[in-house]
Amino acid sequence: xxxxxxxxxSRSDYHTVRVEQIAAAAGTSKPTMYQYLGSKEGIxxxxxxxESERLMIALRTAVHxxxxxxxxxxxxxxxxxxxxxxxxNRESWTVLYRRAAASGGPFATEVxxxxxxxxxxxxxLITTCGGLPSGAREREAALLARIAVGTADAFADWLxxxxxxxxxxxxxxxxxxxxxxxxxxxxxxxxxx
Amino acid sequence: xxxxxxxxxSRSDYHTVRVEQIAAAAGTSKPTMYQYLGSKEGIxxxxxxxESERLMIALRTAVHxxxxxxxxxxxxxxxxxxxxxxxxNRESWTVLYRRAAASGGPFATEVxxxxxxxxxxxxxLITTCGGLPSGAREREAALLARIAVGTADAFADWLxxxxxxxxxxxxxxxxxxxxxxxxxxxxxxxxxx
Amino acid sequence: xxxxxxxxxSRSDYHTVRVEQIAAAAGTSKPTMYQYLGSKEGIxxxxxxxESERLMIALRTAVHxxxxxxxxxxxxxxxxxxxxxxxxNRESWTVLYRRAAASGGPFATEVxxxxxxxxxxxxxLITTCGGLPSGAREREAALLARIAVGTADAFADWLxxxxxxxxxxxxxxxxxxxxxxxxxxxxxxxxxx
Amino acid sequence: xxxxxxxxxSRSDYHTVRVEQIAAAAGTSKPTMYQYLGSKEGIxxxxxxxESERLMIALRTAVHxxxxxxxxxxxxxxxxxxxxxxxxNRESWTVLYRRAAASGGPFATEVxxxxxxxxxxxxxLITTCGGLPSGAREREAALLARIAVGTADAFADWLxxxxxxxxxxxxxxxxxxxxxxxxxxxxxxxxxx
DNA sequence: CATGAATGAGGCTTCATTCAT
DNA sequence: AATGAATGAAGCCTCATTCAT
Numbered sequence: 001x002x003x004x005x006x007x008x009x010s011r012s013d014y015h016t017v018r019v020e021q022i023a024a025a026a027g028t029s030k031p032t033m034y035q036y037l038g039s040k041e042g043i044x045x046x047x048x049x050x051e052s053e054r055l056m057i058a059l060r061t062a063v064h065x066x067x068x069x070x071x072x073x074x075x076x077x078x079x080x081x082x083x084x085x086x087x088x089n090r091e092s093w094t095v096l097y098r099r100a101a102a103s104g105g106p107f108a109t110e111v112x113x114x115x116x117x118x119x120x121x122x123x124x125l126i127t128t129c130g131g132l133p134s135g136a137r138e139r140e141a142a143l144l145a146r147i148a149v150g151t152a153d154a155f156a157d158w159l160x161x162x163x164x165x166x167x168x169x170x171x172x173x174x175x176x177x178x179x180x181x182x183x184x185x186x187x188x189x190x191x192x193x
Numbered sequence: 194x195x196x197x198x199x200x201x202x203s204r205s206d207y208h209t210v211r212v213e214q215i216a217a218a219a220g221t222s223k224p225t226m227y228q229y230l231g232s233k234e235g236i237x238x239x240x241x242x243x244e245s246e247r248l249m250i251a252l253r254t255a256v257h258x259x260x261x262x263x264x265x266x267x268x269x270x271x272x273x274x275x276x277x278x279x280x281x282n283r284e285s286w287t288v289l290y291r292r293a294a295a296s297g298g299p300f301a302t303e304v305x306x307x308x309x310x311x312x313x314x315x316x317x318l319i320t321t322c323g324g325l326p327s328g329a330r331e332r333e334a335a336l337l338a339r340i341a342v343g344t345a346d347a348f349a350d351w352l353x354x355x356x357x358x359x360x361x362x363x364x365x366x367x368x369x370x371x372x373x374x375x376x377x378x379x380x381x382x383x384x385x386x
Numbered sequence: 387x388x389x390x391x392x393x394x395x396s397r398s399d400y401h402t403v404r405v406e407q408i409a410a411a412a413g414t415s416k417p418t419m420y421q422y423l424g425s426k427e428g429i430x431x432x433x434x435x436x437e438s439e440r441l442m443i444a445l446r447t448a449v450h451x452x453x454x455x456x457x458x459x460x461x462x463x464x465x466x467x468x469x470x471x472x473x474x475n476r477e478s479w480t481v482l483y484r485r486a487a488a489s490g491g492p493f494a495t496e497v498x499x500x501x502x503x504x505x506x507x508x509x510x511l512i513t514t515c516g517g518l519p520s521g522a523r524e525r526e527a528a529l530l531a532r533i534a535v536g537t538a539d540a541f542a543d544w545l546x547x548x549x550x551x552x553x554x555x556x557x558x559x560x561x562x563x564x565x566x567x568x569x570x571x572x573x574x575x576x577x578x579x
Numbered sequence: 580x581x582x583x584x585x586x587x588x589s590r591s592d593y594h595t596v597r598v599e600q601i602a603a604a605a606g607t608s609k610p611t612m613y614q615y616l617g618s619k620e621g622i623x624x625x626x627x628x629x630e631s632e633r634l635m636i637a638l639r640t641a642v643h644x645x646x647x648x649x650x651x652x653x654x655x656x657x658x659x660x661x662x663x664x665x666x667x668n669r670e671s672w673t674v675l676y677r678r679a680a681a682s683g684g685p686f687a688t689e690v691x692x693x694x695x696x697x698x699x700x701x702x703x704l705i706t707t708c709g710g711l712p713s714g715a716r717e718r719e720a721a722l723l724a725r726i727a728v729g730t731a732d733a734f735a736d737w738l739x740x741x742x743x744x745x746x747x748x749x750x751x752x753x754x755x756x757x758x759x760x761x762x763x764x765x766x767x768x769x770x771x772x
Numbered sequence: 773c774a775t776g777a778a779t780g781a782g783g784c785t786t787c788a789t790t791c792a793t
Numbered sequence: 794a795a796t797g798a799a800t801g802a803a804g805c806c807t808c809a810t811t812c813a814t
Contacts, residue, residue: 013295015208019809029775040809090808102206104293143351150347154339162332214787221799338792396580401594405805415779430743442809525741540729544722598788608796610790617790 001036008089009099014044021181026064037114044108048100051092052114056121058085075129079148082122085153087159097153119145194219194229199240202292203284205267207237241293244285245307249314251278256318272341275315279345280352290346308311312338387412387422393445395485396477400430431496434486437478438500440509444471461515465534468508471540473545483539502564505531580605580615588678589670589772593623624689627679630671631693635700637664643703654708658727661701665731666738676732698724 004026006015019040023030037043039126063074086093100115123145127138157167197219201210212233216223230236255274256267293308316338320331323326352358390412405426409416423429448467449460472479485499508531513524526552545551583605587596598619602609616622641660642653665672671771679694702724706717 013206013208015206018807030809031776032774034810035774098294101291139355143348146347146351147344150343151340154343155336158339160334211782223784224786224801225799228798233784398589399592399594401592404803416805417780417807418778420775425806487677487680529734529737531735533730534763536729536733537726540725541722609788610797611795613789614795663792 001028001033002043002046002050005043006051006095009044009047010062010094013102014099035048047095048114051089051096052117054089055082055085055096055118058082059121059125061116063129075126078092078122078125078129083152083155088158090156093153093156097149119149122148128166152157153173195236195239195243196219198236199244199284199288202237202240203287206295207292212236237292241303242286242306244282245310246288247282247285248275248278248311250313251275256322266322268319271318271322275318276345276348279349283349283379285351286346286349290342290350298325312342315341342344387389387414387419388429388432388436391429392437392477392481395430395433396480400485405429430485434496434500435482437482438503440478441468441471441482442502443469445507445511447513459515461512464511464515468511468534469538469541472542475544476546479539479542483535505535506545508534580607580612581622581625581629584622585630585670585674587721588626589673593678598622626674627689627693630675631696633668633671634661634664634675634697636693637661638700640703644710647720654705657701657704657708661704661727662731662734665735669735672732672735676728698728701727 005022008022008025011017011164019030019033022043023033026033033043037046058081059078063067063078071179096114096118100111119142123142126144127149198215201215201218204210213223213227214225215236219226226236231300251274256271258270287306291313293304294345312335316331316335319337320334321342391408393407395404405419406416408429409419412419418427419429423432442468445464449464451463482500484503486497505528509524509528512530512534513527584601587601587604590596598609601622603611605612612622616625637660638657644655644656671759673695674698679690698721702717702721705723705727706720
């Protein structure tokens with residue numbers, strides 16, 4: 001039922017999606033949805049909450065995965081998981097990130113917070129993984145998280161037009177990019193790397 | 194009059210913005226707006242068109258600026274201009290990029306095209322400036338453009354929460370980042386850069 | 387529900403009738419009407435279709451009525467039924483004939499066609515009933531139909547101002563008039579008949 | 580200027596005609612029209628008044644025409660003139676009769692009255708011309724007038740589809756019809772003439 | 773409990789109508 | 794005197810939301 005809602009909200013604007021549309025896609029009727037989710041905003045929030053949770057789990061699982069190779073960088077595993085999630089769950093990602101970015105003002109309680117939660121999680125990932133060079137504080141981690149998120153978003157778009165690209169390779173790019181920024185930050189003079 | 198519309202559309206969702214609201218902010222009345230722009234979609238399209246144009250001009254001007262230092266990289270000047278535009282014209286940028294990204298389906302003729310135009314312009318900038326290392330084709334330029342745009346977007350957000358940061362320095366970061374990606378792309382090994 | 391619409395449309399111009407007005411008269415609300423009829427034009431078309439059907443049925447029933455006196459002219463029975471319908475259902479008639487005549491251009495799909503359908507039905511009645519004198523072709527039947535319709539319309543108006551008149555007697559007048567025209571047409575000399 | 584209005588009002592419904600449309604057709608601008616006619620209703624009333632006057636004059640002129648043949652029936656001359664007017668001035672007639680018939684309630688002061696004025700004039704024509712047989716009172720004249728008007732209207736429509744018909748011959752039909760009715764009225768039994 | 777049917781509230785759009793030029 | 798530009802008022806339509814079944 002929420003699945004249908006996620007799909008719908010990922011395809012169109014919040015205001016463009018009609019509750020009846022979601023109900024039909026979910027194989028039920030409007031009143032039933034209202035019984036369970038309370039309101040349209042409730043439906044949307046439920047979507048955000050659930051997909052948000054899924055992303056968090058994917059991230060944490062990847063980072064703390066005991067089966068992971070010892071030698072691999074936890075940060076790298078995290079980035080890979082994050083990036084993979086965005087690519088594999090484009091609908092979820094759209095609802096989580098794009099719709100949240102689109103809503104101006106305190107539209108839905110959960111909506112704007114969702115973006116922050118995503119950002120916070122990625123920031124946390126970067127921070128706790130200790131990938132930051134000496135002198136880098138959490139502030140830098142936050143900026144880095146935003147850039148990583150923006151990059152992943154851009155890349156997901158890119159894959160739409162170029163399906164032949166390998167997500168794996170691209171994940172490497174993003175990781176490299178992140179590291180590159182860490183270095184660049186240490187010496188923000190300008191050119192080179 | 195379009196100014197008011199841009200401000201409004203940057204603050205809220207397309208559907209949330211009320212035409213009367215724009216009219217009031219523009220110091221005029223609804224019918225007057227309809228006389229000039231035809232419809233709500235017309236108003237929005239006008240915004241997109243104008244801001245789009247402003248961005249293009251900013252970009253081209255910066256690249257071909259004869260007053261620029263001889264030795265400076267045209268690509269760098271372009272990136273700087275682009276980035277500066279996003280930071281200095283957050284409202285324009287929101288309308289141009291975020292709103293366009295948020296609209297699902299072929300919402301407005303101009304809207305989805307705006308995003309592509311922005312992307313195309315940046316791609317063009319990267320391509321024609323010859324900043325790409327040997328072996329890089331236009332496909333890489335397109336990907337790079339998306340990443341640059343995503344990064345700039347993420348960064349503009351960052352500035353909102355941290356106004357003490359200097360846009361200048363941050364512009365350098367982004368430029369560095371772009372270069373970093375160029376390098377990373379050549380050798381996507383992973384670490385260092 | 388359509389009853390209320392017919393009454394409303396018979397009382398005022400199409401544009402003067404307010405949908406809310408109809409809804410109120412029907413004991414329901416605007417959205418309900420739109421759910422069933424789709425649009426204001428849909429409401430009007432529904433009226434035209436239904437009343438049109440009623441007229442057709444009244445006509446055909448009268449002509450083929452097996453209980454009718456053997457010796458009576460089918461044409462006469464038809465004219466009587468037609469005339470009776472116009473007099474007894476002034477609202478229906480107004481919607482079917484006057485509103486259709488008033489609409490300039492191809493206003494509503496059903497509207498202009500309604501008038502033609504009425505005319506066609508009456509023409510058909512006259513033609514098939516074989517009431518035409520020798521030498522009369524279908525062209526004369528069509529003209530005759532128009533005149534009969536116009537006469538009935540004029541007469542219905544007359545009854546409004548003179549309620550004391552007996553419709554029965556007047557129906558005879560119209561029938562006589564129709565016959566008279568048939569004769570007049572054969573010898574359009576001018577006087578007497 | 581009124582010419583343009585008459586043409587416009589004959590082509591479309593009162594509400595469908597836009598004042599700007601009339602102004603454009605008249606080669607002037609809206610404010611100018613308002614200066615002269617005061618309001619949209621004023622414009623319409625002016626049309627009705629003028630065309631009404633034209634019809635009256637045509638009728639009276641024909642009836643009292645001293646140049647007319649001595650032996651010809653004045654009533655016949657009147658009917659002929661009336662009928663000719665309807666055919667030759669379809670626009671005027673539409674505004675005068677059809678639009679008036681369409682307006683329900685006390686729409687425009689002049690409008691509903693126009694129809695009555697037309698009817699009254701024709702009634703007067705019939706009455707004063709003394710064509711009525713003994714025993715006929717003005718009531719019969721009024722009914723007769725309505726029927727004549729309705730017939731003329733129907734006939735004008737007919738001519739649209741059959742331009743090859745001669746108005747002259749048809750005028751004879753109508754006159755014959757009128758006489759026929761006079762006779763029928765004397766013996767409203769039914770058939771024959 | 774789950775649904776078909778109903779509605780209250782509100783948005784976009786359009787005209788008839790009037791000032792400043 | 795004639796007009797381009799501006800607006801107040803009002804209508805159609807839609808959608809989130811709720812009763813009776």
